[in-house]
Amino acid sequence: MNGSTAQARVLVDELVRAGVTDAVLCPGSRNAPPAFALARAEMLGLLRLHVRIDERTAGFLALGLALASGRPVPVVVTSGTAVANLHPAVLEAAHAGIGLVALTADRPPDLVGTGASQTISQRELFGPAVRWSGSLAVPTAVTGTEVRRWRSSVARALAAATGAGAGAPGPVHLDLPYGEPLVPTAGDTGPGHDLLGPGIPGGRDDGAPWTAVARPVRTLPPLPLDPSARTLVIAGSGGPAADPGLLGGAPLVAEPSSAWWPHALRTGPWLLDHPELRPEQVVVLGRPTLHRAVSAMLADPAVAVYADPGPDGAAWTDVPGTVRAVGALRALTPPDDWTWSWGDADRAAAKALDTALDDGTAAGAPGLRLARDVTAAQPDGGQLVLGSSNPVRDVALAATPRPGLTVHANRGVAGIDGTVSTAVGAALARGVPTTLLLGDLTLVHDTTGLVIGPGEPSPDLTAVVLDDDGGGIFHLLEQGGPEHAHAFERIFGTPTGADLVGLARAAGWTAEDWSGDPAELAAYPGSGRRLLRVRALRTGLRDAHSALRGAVTAALGRL
Structure with missing residues (x-):
């Protein structure tokens, strides 16, 4: 079996052993070895393959699969600009903490800089956007030593993608230079009954991944805040798992992509500008990005700001530089009059909002x-x-x-x-x-x-x-x-x-x-x-939003 086919089959086998269930592939010539290996794996019922003609689309398809499943998803592309077209999805995955695995076929290193077609310097193309990057040698001999190195590289990539290595989950890049031949040779093209085929040293007999990497358990100390103060909790994407029992009735303004959103106030974003609802302290969960009123509140030096970025090792959000401490949200016991005032305001604002949306006041939005x-x-x-x-x-x-x-x-x-x-x-x-x-x-x-x-x-x-x-x-x-x-x-x-x-x-x-x-x-x-x-x-968008804000303000004025 030629080296390219052997390496590709080992890489796919190791991905499957590590729990990968979906892979995305774009057609190309240089990435023919992993393309054949992925097709073989799907035929054997080992994973589900998704083929797309556009690398940018493929990158975001893999991102969506990983986002919703919580599992790393590889996207396999050929060399040259095909790799560059993954960059938008890699950046999104980097900032959202999603385990996207870019497997990029490459020309042999000695062809880079020679004028060879479809050849660029792509090994470090994604720069600091990836959690880990590596490159394999051009596969030639199929020895036990080489197979072990191939499997070990896949293990390192997946550890970094899932956060089992050091740092938060995110995208990784493994560059795969291939020399010819790029297709299976005679005798290696039949269906067979396993992915590897004869002549390739296998993995562990129990089907486990070559290197088992335990995901570290990260715990943050409790935030040094006053649990009885007038506290507002603001939640964005990421952050700790939702535990509404910790809020003690404290008002919660959460973005829709936050796990905390089902427990949030309906009209929280509309209420942030009202002075009578100004908190003494704010706890930021995850990474809120939607509302300018949130940004303004976090920048207010009169408000004590604390952050809980969650247990995955993600950096805390602090655009204005006002966060006093980073830690885990602790049980809050805010004053009853504080929680009641926010609850009353939310109900009044929701009624006013629905009326305006239904009676034509907001027809322009x-x-x-x-x-x-x-x-x-x-x-x-x-x-x-x-x-x-x-x-x-x-x-x-x-x-x-x-x-x-x-x-x-x-x-x-x-x-x-x-x-x-x-x-x-x-x-x-x-x-x-x-x-x-x-x-x-x-x-x-x-x-x-x-x-x-x-x-x-x-x-x-x-x-x-x-x-x-x-x-x-x-x-x-x-x-x-x-x-x-x-x-x-x-x-x-x-x-x-x-x-x-x-x-x-x-x-x-x-x-x-x-x-x-x-x-x-x-x-x-x-x-x-x-x-x-x-x-x-x-x-009519601008005027309609202004009218809605006016309707909410008027409703609060009648409380």
Whole structure:
């Protein structure tokens, strides 16, 4: 058996032994050895293979699979720009703590810098974005020594990806230079009954990974805060596991992608600016990124700020530099009048918010009502994936937090890259009906994410697209002010005029305009790939948000 085929089979065998259940592959010539090995492993029922034609899409598909499953997922690509196209997903995985494993085929080192086609210097291409990087030698002889080194490298990569090594979980990179021949030789192409085949030293007889690496148990000391003070808890992505019993009734403002969100106040983001609800201290759980009012509160020197980044070794969030201590959230016992005041304010604000969303006051912000209705429509046990920009914020501002629903969003770097692919991966990983709420620009940005070839695993995924033909979020930022109207639409609004229904149908999705029936907004078993377009205008967004803020303020004034 030639060295390339042998090494690829050993690497895939070691991935399977370590618990990898899904792998993503892009076609190429230089990565033919692992491509054949992965196809063989799937044929033997050892893993599930997903093939995509676009490396950026493939990277985010692997990220979505890893995000929803909690297991590392390899993505295998050929050399050259194919590797560079993984960089956006690697960056998202780095900042979100997701075990993405980039396996990149390469030319032999002696061809780098010679003008050889499709050859770049790719060994350190991802720089500090990866938790670990390594490169194997060009495989030639198949000896026990070489096989042990190959398996050991896979073990190191997976340890770093899962946080079993030093540091938090995250992406890793293993570069695989191959010389010719790149395809199995005669006698090595049959189905066989095991992955390795004759002539390759096996792994451990019990099927265990070559190197067992225990994930360290990290414990933080309790935060040195005053548990009886007027405390507000703010939760973002990541952080400690949700334990609402620790709150003692303290108000909780949580982002939808946080595990704490089901226990949060409905209208918390709307209440942060009100002086009568100002806390003495704030505990930050994980990494909140959505709301400017949160940033302003954390920057207030009169508020004592503490952080609990969770047990995975992630860095704590402290943009304004105000965190006094880092540790584990301890049981809180805030004053009753403090918890009652927040509860009363939340109920009054929620009533005012729903009234405004339903009576036309907020007609200029249709995304808020849509976010509320999409979230409410999902079945228990379902999954909701949120696009960046307005959709995740709309859910945070308008939806009612609820148990029984898993919510995901790419908040590591908060880009719109690969959102469709992330949702496809999340849906396939958990095997439950999944709904994706996103905007038109986010959909267009990941058009190839819609393309799932015949015979590929396909999810029950409903994409609900708010189509306001452009970048609605910019209407809510400084550049959306009337003084910038002369240039806004061309350089920030960026309309595309794309036919999203036609686009989805061309990729094999069932697609139509939403009829207005809330029941259509949820995915269900057997629903397949659906797209619902919700047409909207952007021009009233700024005024509608202002009107909603006014309605909430008026409701609080009547308490």
